Amino acid sequence: MTLYEKLQKATSEEDVKDAYIKALGLKEYNKNLVDIQTKEIWFEAKQNSTHSSYAMFTQLMHYVQDALNKGEYVPPFLSVIDTQKAALMKTSDVLPFLAKKTIKWGKSASQYPKEALDAISAHIGTHFVSFKLSTHESEYINTVKEAIKTGDIIRTQITPDNLKQVFDKWVTMIGREIKGIKEDDYSLLFFADIMHDGKVSTHENLPAELLHKNNAPVFSLGGKIFELSNKEGYRQFWAIYHKPPKSEYRDYLLERRDSLIPLDERSFKGAFYTPLSVVDQAYIKLEETLGKNWQKNYLVWDMCCGVGNLEVKHSNQRNIFMSTLDQADVDVMKATKTCVAAHRFQYDYLNDDITEDGKIDYNLTNKIPEALRKAISENKKILVLMNPPYAEVGTRGNTTIELGTENKTGVAKTKIAKFMKDYGKASNELFTQFLARIAIEIPSATIAMFSTMKYVNAPNFEKFRAVWNAEYLGGFVIHNKVFEGLSGKFPIGFLIWKTNQKIKSQISEVRVDVFDKSVKPIGEKIFYNLPNNSFLNVWIKRPKTNKVPALPLKNGITPATSAPRVDTWADEAIAYMYCGKNDLQHAEQQTVLFSAPYGQGDGFYITPENLWQAAIVFSVRRLIIPTWLNDRDQFLQPDKTLTDEFKNDCLIWMLFNRCNRTAGANELEWNGKTWSLVNHFIPFTEIEVNAPDRFESDFMVKYLANKNLSNESKKLLEEGKKLWQIFFSHTDIRTIRDDLKLNRPDVGWFQIRKALQTRISVDNFAPVDFTNFDKSYKILTEKLEPQVYELGFLKE
Numbered sequence: 001m002t003l004y005e006k007l008q009k010a011t012s013e014e015d016v017k018d019a020y021i022k023a024l025g026l027k028e029y030n031k032n033l034v035d036i037q038t039k040e041i042w043f044e045a046k047q048n049s050t051h052s053s054y055a056m057f058t059q060l061m062h063y064v065q066d067a068l069n070k071g072e073y074v075p076p077f078l079s080v081i082d083t084q085k086a087a088l089m090k091t092s093d094v095l096p097f098l099a100k101k102t103i104k105w106g107k108s109a110s111q112y113p114k115e116a117l118d119a120i121s122a123h124i125g126t127h128f129v130s131f132k133l134s135t136h137e138s139e140y141i142n143t144v145k146e147a148i149k150t151g152d153i154i155r156t157q158i159t160p161d162n163l164k165q166v167f168d169k170w171v172t173m174i175g176r177e178i179k180g181i182k183e184d185d186y187s188l189l190f191f192a193d194i195m196h197d198g199k200v201s202t203h204e205n206l207p208a209e210l211l212h213k214n215n216a217p218v219f220s221l222g223g224k225i226f227e228l229s230n231k232e233g234y235r236q237f238w239a240i241y242h243k244p245p246k247s248e249y250r251d252y253l254l255e256r257r258d259s260l261i262p263l264d265e266r267s268f269k270g271a272f273y274t275p276l277s278v279v280d281q282a283y284i285k286l287e288e289t290l291g292k293n294w295q296k297n298y299l300v301w302d303m304c305c306g307v308g309n310l311e312v313k314h315s316n317q318r319n320i321f322m323s324t325l326d327q328a329d330v331d332v333m334k335a336t337k338t339c340v341a342a343h344r345f346q347y348d349y350l351n352d353d354i355t356e357d358g359k360i361d362y363n364l365t366n367k368i369p370e371a372l373r374k375a376i377s378e379n380k381k382i383l384v385l386m387n388p389p390y391a392e393v394g395t396r397g398n399t400t401i402e403l404g405t406e407n408k409t410g411v412a413k414t415k416i417a418k419f420m421k422d423y424g425k426a427s428n429e430l431f432t433q434f435l436a437r438i439a440i441e442i443p444s445a446t447i448a449m450f451s452t453m454k455y456v457n458a459p460n461f462e463k464f465r466a467v468w469n470a471e472y473l474g475g476f477v478i479h480n481k482v483f484e485g486l487s488g489k490f491p492i493g494f495l496i497w498k499t500n501q502k503i504k505s506q507i508s509e510v511r512v513d514v515f516d517k518s519v520k521p522i523g524e525k526i527f528y529n530l531p532n533n534s535f536l537n538v539w540i541k542r543p544k545t546n547k548v549p550a551l552p553l554k555n556g557i558t559p560a561t562s563a564p565r566v567d568t569w570a571d572e573a574i575a576y577m578y579c580g581k582n583d584l585q586h587a588e589q590q591t592v593l594f595s596a597p598y599g600q601g602d603g604f605y606i607t608p609e610n611l612w613q614a615a616i617v618f619s620v621r622r623l624i625i626p627t628w629l630n631d632r633d634q635f636l637q638p639d640k641t642l643t644d645e646f647k648n649d650c651l652i653w654m655l656f657n658r659c660n661r662t663a664g665a666n667e668l669e670w671n672g673k674t675w676s677l678v679n680h681f682i683p684f685t686e687i688e689v690n691a692p693d694r695f696e697s698d699f700m701v702k703y704l705a706n707k708n709l710s711n712e713s714k715k716l717l718e719e720g721k722k723l724w725q726i727f728f729s730h731t732d733i734r735t736i737r738d739d740l741k742l743n744r745p746d747v748g749w750f751q752i753r754k755a756l757q758t759r760i761s762v763d764n765f766a767p768v769d770f771t772n773f774d775k776s777y778k779i780l781t782e783k784l785e786p787q788v789y790e791l792g793f794l795k796e
Contacts, residue, residue, distance in 0.1 A: 424463030556661030
């Protein structure tokens with residue numbers, strides 16, 4: 001628990017003192033008239049935040065003055081603390097003032113007259129450093145510790161490690177006080193501020209500039225002057241932090257402007273910094289693939305270069321063309337002298353110079369350098385080296401139907417997207433829009449690109465792969481967490497392609513080197529391009545609805561709370577399986593069994609006829625744990641003969657999986673009616689488990705009656721039966737019965753499991769031992785896992 005969190009629970013002044021003593025690691029201290037006394041610091045503490053720092057310092061100085069009058073010791077530092085704020089000051093800054101003895105003190109420290117408060121406030125305002133604990137707790141603690149250690153108040157350095165945190169606090173205390181500025185421009189003004197020592201900037205030609213007007217800071221951007229509404233926040237902020245940053249950090253901090261851009265905008269602009277350790281590996285792979293002289297033999301165009309760190313390793317910068325969406329990025333490159341000899345220019349690659357009929361006309365903007373135009377027209381060897389945006393449809397805008405697929409404006413609605421009808425749903429992705437324009441503009445380019453692996457093996461990209469012609473030359477994948485700001489866990493590929501849009505080629509498989517989060521090699525992997533009709537999600541013939549109304553579910557026993565996509569049943573259906581996207585990434589969350597339709601849809605009805613296939617689909621989708629590396633692997637239809645033992649093992653494994661949410665329940669309210677669920681998936685008779693009443697369905701008992709089960713499945717059934725018996729041996733309290741809808745005997749496995757686990761804490765029930773069951777389930781799991789690959793459901 002943080003200091004701030006502890007302070008919010010403080011109920012007395014003593015609680016406040018103790019919290020600070022612990023957080024600051026104070027060893028030798030006393031609690032007297034001065035709330036906390038150490039050799040180095042005296043503290044005045046309050047149990048709430050109703051007193052100003054000026055008032056608390058006035059009380060504290062009463063004790064300092066008293067000590068001075070008596071010739072007693074005073075410490076080098078003074079601090080005031082409460083539950084919301086803290087402040088620190090050097091005693092030496094007030095000693096000359098106190099020596100004048102002009103203050104008329106009250107009878108006690110807490111009974112100071114207004115004249116004393118006013119006089120002291122007028123003197124100390126520029127001497128103490130104030131900290132808001134909800135945002136600057138660590139800065140206060142570190143400053144106090146450093147003061148004790150060094151005898152001075154040392155302001156916090158701005159480093160690559162704390163850049164984002166400092167920026168967020170700068171926005172709160174300074175940025176929002178700048179009149180007339182757009183939030184998108186905060187980062188430009190922030191860098192202008194931190195790269196200035198009060199007299200001169202560390203860099204020339206930054207996009208924004210810090211100036212001073214009437215001894216107050218103002219900012220210049222785009223030829224306009226922006227003033228601060230409140231200058232006190234500016235003073236307080238720079239009393240905490242040191243500027244400018246150390247010289248060795250300055251250029252790097254400017255290059256990290258991407259990390260300060262809001263995440264949705266970063267996705268749209270592609271502003272994800274490529275770490276130099278990853279750039280090193282990219283250049284090694286380029287040399288390995290294109291030859292040692294590639295930097296001499298190829299002209300390079302990076303049309304989404306950001307601040308240029310993908311090109312800083314290039315030894316022949318005169319061969320480089322670097323364009324970026326934001327002019328501010330160009331300004332930063334010029335200020336940091338990044339790739340000085342390169343052609344650097346602002347260019348919106350997905351919109352600029354595209355005619356109404358989809359052709360490229362550089363005269364529309366005249367932004368493209370003449371040397372690049374000439375190289376393209378003469379078909380010179382051009383390498384497109386880029387880390388483009390990863391944004392996709394669904395992150396902004398409203399739905400519009402324009403390309404034969406549903407796209408959303410904002411991300412997908414660019415000029416080039418209008419001419420991607422043959423690309424299918426791939427037109428929704430910004431990075432494939434770059435590839436689409438390159439195919440028109442430089443049809444024989446060599447492309448070396450960082451991107452997700454969707455375009456190699458995802459089902460939605462089948463049309464893209466049929467249209468885009470490229471020969472794979474080499475590459476690697478790396479954990480996405482190497483790139484700051486990307487959520488989730490998935491591979492980012494750096495793949496090199498030789499394109500030729502006049503010759504038909506087809507991606508079959510892509511073999512890549514693999515690097516972990518530390519950019520260390522950990523092996524190889526193959527990504528396969530397989531036709532969609534080979535995928536597992538089309539293996540089962542899906543029963544059609546009979547349009548008989550059914551209860552749509554949100555989870556196992558909760559009716560849908562929003563308008564459902566599926567609310568009807570099918571002939572002979574016994575369950576419904578939510579079976580979403582066909583890759584490992586989605587299988588874990590999108591593979592669930594229900595006793596009624598899942599309101600969201602994306603699944604199929606289970607009948608006695610397709611149950612064996614449903615059990616296999618359920619099991620293979622859940623048996624293999626998704627990792628960052630395999631998350632895009634597609635499930636395939638089996639290419640080997642499936643034995644009865646495998647089919648039966650999958651069925652038993654499914655019955656006892658935590659995502660078997662089949663249930664029995666009454667009195668479920670939806671759409672003005674009361675509904676019931678019938679559970680067809682109980683593998684035991686009423687007698688076997690000592691049920692108190694009749695099960696409405698004995699389907700699963702009959703289905704298993706003539707099955708020859710493996711020893712592993714038999715053992716799991718045996719252990720499951722014991723838990724079922726324990727459940728029926730005790731009647732749960734009303735709260736458990738109501739929460740889990742235990743109002744009929746044919747309850748489901750997930751209801752039983754939850755009830756047994758809940759009894760321990762709610763019903764004071766003796767703990768139920770799941771050890772033998774878990775062991776049996778693990779044994780069956782370990783038996784089935786390798787068969788997922790052996791039978792062809794996944795490719796290694």
